[in-house]
Amino acid sequence: ETARIGVTGLAVMGRNLARNLARHGHPVAVHNRTSARTRSLVDEFGHEGTFLPADTPEKFVGSLERPRRLVIMVKAGGPTDAVIDEFAPLLDPGDMIVDGGNANFADTRRRESALRERGVHFVGTGISGGEEGALHGPSIMPGGSAASYEALGPLLEDISAKVDGTPCCTHVGPDGAGHFVKMVHNGIEYADMQLIAESYDLLRHAAGLAPAEIAEVFRTWNTGRLGSYLIEITAEVLAHTDAATGRPFVDVVLDQAEQKGTGRWTVQTALDLGVPVGGIAEAVFARSVSGHAVLREASQNLPGPSRNDAFVSFGFPEAVEKALYASKIVAYAQGFHEIQAGSAEYGWNIDLGAMATIWRGGCIIRARFLDRIRAAYEADPQTPTLLTDPHFTEAVGDAQDAWREVIAIAAKLGIPVPGFSTALAYYDSLRAPRLPAALTQGQRDYFGAHTYRRVDREGTFHTLWGADRTETTP
Numbered sequence: 001e002t003a004r005i006g007v008t009g010l011a012v013m014g015r016n017l018a019r020n021l022a023r024h025g026h027p028v029a030v031h032n033r034t035s036a037r038t039r040s041l042v043d044e045f046g047h048e049g050t051f052l053p054a055d056t057p058e059k060f061v062g063s064l065e066r067p068r069r070l071v072i073m074v075k076a077g078g079p080t081d082a083v084i085d086e087f088a089p090l091l092d093p094g095d096m097i098v099d100g101g102n103a104n105f106a107d108t109r110r111r112e113s114a115l116r117e118r119g120v121h122f123v124g125t126g127i128s129g130g131e132e133g134a135l136h137g138p139s140i141m142p143g144g145s146a147a148s149y150e151a152l153g154p155l156l157e158d159i160s161a162k163v164d165g166t167p168c169c170t171h172v173g174p175d176g177a178g179h180f181v182k183m184v185h186n187g188i189e190y191a192d193m194q195l196i197a198e199s200y201d202l203l204r205h206a207a208g209l210a211p212a213e214i215a216e217v218f219r220t221w222n223t224g225r226l227g228s229y230l231i232e233i234t235a236e237v238l239a240h241t242d243a244a245t246g247r248p249f250v251d252v253v254l255d256q257a258e259q260k261g262t263g264r265w266t267v268q269t270a271l272d273l274g275v276p277v278g279g280i281a282e283a284v285f286a287r288s289v290s291g292h293a294v295l296r297e298a299s300q301n302l303p304g305p306s307r308n309d310a311f312v313s314f315g316f317p318e319a320v321e322k323a324l325y326a327s328k329i330v331a332y333a334q335g336f337h338e339i340q341a342g343s344a345e346y347g348w349n350i351d352l353g354a355m356a357t358i359w360r361g362g363c364i365i366r367a368r369f370l371d372r373i374r375a376a377y378e379a380d381p382q383t384p385t386l387l388t389d390p391h392f393t394e395a396v397g398d399a400q401d402a403w404r405e406v407i408a409i410a411a412k413l414g415i416p417v418p419g420f421s422t423a424l425a426y427y428d429s430l431r432a433p434r435l436p437a438a439l440t441q442g443q444r445d446y447f448g449a450h451t452y453r454r455v456d457r458e459g460t461f462h463t464l465w466g467a468d469r470t471e472t473t474p
């Protein structure tokens with residue numbers, strides 16, 4: 001018997017992906033460096049479908065039908081290279097290696113190009129949805145050659161999440177495109193989580209609501225336009241009581257957020273591409289600030305408004321909902337801008353509306369709102385920003401008074417809202433007919449002769465600041 005596909009790396013993700021494949025009727029070869037994991041998978045879940053366990057790479061590769069489809073689900077970085085080096089010599093031209101780990105897209109580009117020389121398709125694939133998603137249907141973002149997608153697409157679409165019958169999986173684009181899009185997905189996830197955290201903080205410390213009451217507010221929001229997985233689990237977390245102390249769970253958790261790196265990559269890449277993604281950057285920095293225990297401890301007595309100045313105003317939760325929705329639109333607009341820029345830089349030709357479509361289910365940022373983004377790109381695939389889509393323009397326009405008010409209240413009460421603030425600053429920067437960048441250019445020309453352009457004439461100019469200040473054309 002041969003397997004239609006094989007999975008090597010059977011920790012949480014690989015094991016559940018293999019089970020998902022088997023449950024869908026695809027015979028799956030399974031392999032793990034430490035073969036105990038392979039055995040336990042077959043012992044525990046062998047009844048779910050056809051598993052072909054292999055304890056050596058040779059046996060594993062030998063059990064795959066041709067062209068071979070081999071999925072790697074191991075730790076990203078060095079381990080992925082080690083596994084590729086181990087398996088590639090056993091493959092033939094036309095075979096496919098799918099890397100489902102959270103690889104950096106630059107590594108994926110390098111690996112794809114090296115394997116292409118040997119005729120092997122390397123399919124860098126973003127997979128989102130965590131452990132549960134891998135088992136019940138993740139959002140899948142495969143990159144690589146169009147030919148590899150022909151052979152793999154139907155299988156991947158089969159095991160992906162579905163929304164309204166549409167699979168949350170599509171061919172993203174060549175080489176690193178899939179992992180790039182997965183990276184930005186995670187960056188957007190950081191921004192979304194930060195905005196939700198700020199909303200909670202405001203409801204807690206500006207409106208004086210208790211965690212259980214805030215859970216109710218989030219439950220209500222989840223039935224509206226903010227309806228999403230992240231809002232849903234936020235309500236669950238806030239409603240949870242710590243069994244040991246009887247206190248709200250959120251009050252017994254150390255307030256230092258950790259990160260694995262995809263948010264940081266999103267920002268680093270955005271800096272390289274020259275794309276302003278303040279919402280994502282502030283989210284990464286907010287986690288970073290939270291983790292600086294010594295810095296925070298040393299700052300406890302810095303002057304500021306007292307946390308007891310709770311300001312309760314009628315309709316405050318509704319205002320926060322508007323601030324959250326507007327900020328979220330900005331954060332997503334920034335993330336999609338980054339995908340657009342990456343696509344242009346690397347010639348990927350990514351369909352932005354299709355990305356919104358495959359994020360509607362299975363992944364962490366799945367949300368009702370993504371249907372709106374899909375519609376916006378359907379209406380105008382070339383739009384420079386989602387903010388000018390009529391629906392979003394109207395939504396932000398309607399929210400903006402509340403948005404500004406909420407940020408003003410936060411500033412007065414000394415509650416940090418870096419996500420809300422940067423989103424509004426970005427929005428107002430885009431709207432501004434003139435920016436103080438003109439002054440910046442003047443300063444640059446003054447100290448560095450960096451030159452400037454004029455509003456009224458073509459060309460490049462320099463003012464002789466140290467002399468009689470006549471204008472020259474260098």
Ligand code: NDP
Nearest residue numbers: 009010011012013033034073074075076079101102130131
């Ligand atoms: P881990 O990232 O914890 O990786 C463990 C697996 O990697 C084990 O199978 C391990 O084998 C194998 N491995 C490590 N080093 C080597 C090596 N040098 N040679 C061969 N195998 C090696 O597993 P996860 O399941 O959490 O994640 C797998 C991938 O999926 C990662 O890239 C992760 O970033 C990504 N991912 C994870 C998500 C999640 O929610 N966890 C969500 C989306 C993507 P052994 O048993 O022998 O130690």
